[in-house]
């Protein structure tokens with residue numbers, strides 16, 4: 252078992268095959284949650300898992316679980332998984348690497364006829380990206396009970412299409428109860444999506460923490476009027492107020508160590524060049540690894556919005572609809588032990604992005620494995636992680652899962 256390794260070429264070929272579904276001209280992927288392309292990627296995952304003898308279950312928010320039996324199927328499974336949905340200009344690796352590392356672990360166990368002490372479970376989580384439907388990590392968050400199922404199924408995209416309808420349409424609105432898998436540990440492999448491992452020349456990141464995230468929907472309600480006839484001092488220009496808030500997002504981030512602030516989505520109404528904007532809707536994303544600092548950033552944003560509303564004589568409505576508290580991964584030492592056993596260079600790191608593992612940590616001991624990605628670029632079609640880098644991460648996943656399976660079986664014997 253010590254010498255067992257995944258097949259690097261097969262993992263790479265599988266990543267490239269998946270990358271063709273929604274593949275973009277620039278070599279990335281556009282595979283939004285709940286689309287036909289999402290269906291295609293799910294179908295191929297299910298086919299690959301079935302070919303290795305897995306039983307497939309789909310829960311009420313469309314998460315997929317493929318279970319490979321173990322020696323004792325009453326024992327809780329060791330789980331792994333990530334997401335197959337991407338950003339509109341996403342890459343081939345974000346999320347996909349974690350899911351397909353799982354498939355590669357599964358294939359490695361299958362072809363070597365390895366009987367693990369516990370079952371092993373391979374999952375795909377619905378809408379991790381939070382691009383088409385909000386928030387991010389919607390499938391895992393609903394699975395662990397952080398979000399209400401009906402509320403999430405009723406969420407709509409910018410065209411008013413419901414998530415629940417899309418899941419039903421693509422055949423992935425299942426009936427398995429949320430939170431009902433018998434799982435004893437969960438591990439997610441993921442590209443780092445940042446530059447640190449590459450810079451430090453480390454093969455593996457042992458992820459200790461997922462940083463906190465706060466998401467907002469902001470609406471500025473001004474007054475549409477003629478751009479040629481309304482004097483500047485008599486306007487209620489929603490765009491000017493929105494622009495001030497966008498600029499303040501950077502100022503808030505800059506005032507706090509490790510602070511991050513982003514506005515990535517905006518709708519302007521009526522969106523006509525000679526009408527002063529009457530209404531601007533936009534997103535805001537604040538992040539920090541420390542909950543107290545993130546709270547201060549949040550308070551600063553609210554206070555600034557109030558000030559701007561007063562100054563411009565218009566309304567600023569803020570809906571702080573998602574708070575994701577920083578999470579500590581309590582099974583990181585399992586990842587570290589496997590990494591050291593395999594002889595890969597490594598360092599401790601924290602996750603800047605949200606991940607399904609962050610929510611799974613609510614339910615079971617959880618760990619994450621990071622691998623480097625070229626120039627730290629992610630959420631970009633140029634995202635790249637080499638075959639060797641991917642193989643290292645998948646090997647660590649394999650051995651972390653094997654160790655955890657042994658441990659769970661021993662704990663249940665004792």
Ligand code: GLV
Pocket residue numbers: 379380381387388603604605606
């Ligand atoms: C989700 O992956 C996020 O970090 O926004």
Ligand code: MN
Pocket residue numbers: 334345346379441604605606
């Ligand atoms: Mn991801």
Ligand code: MN
Pocket residue numbers: 338345380604630
């Ligand atoms: Mn992502």
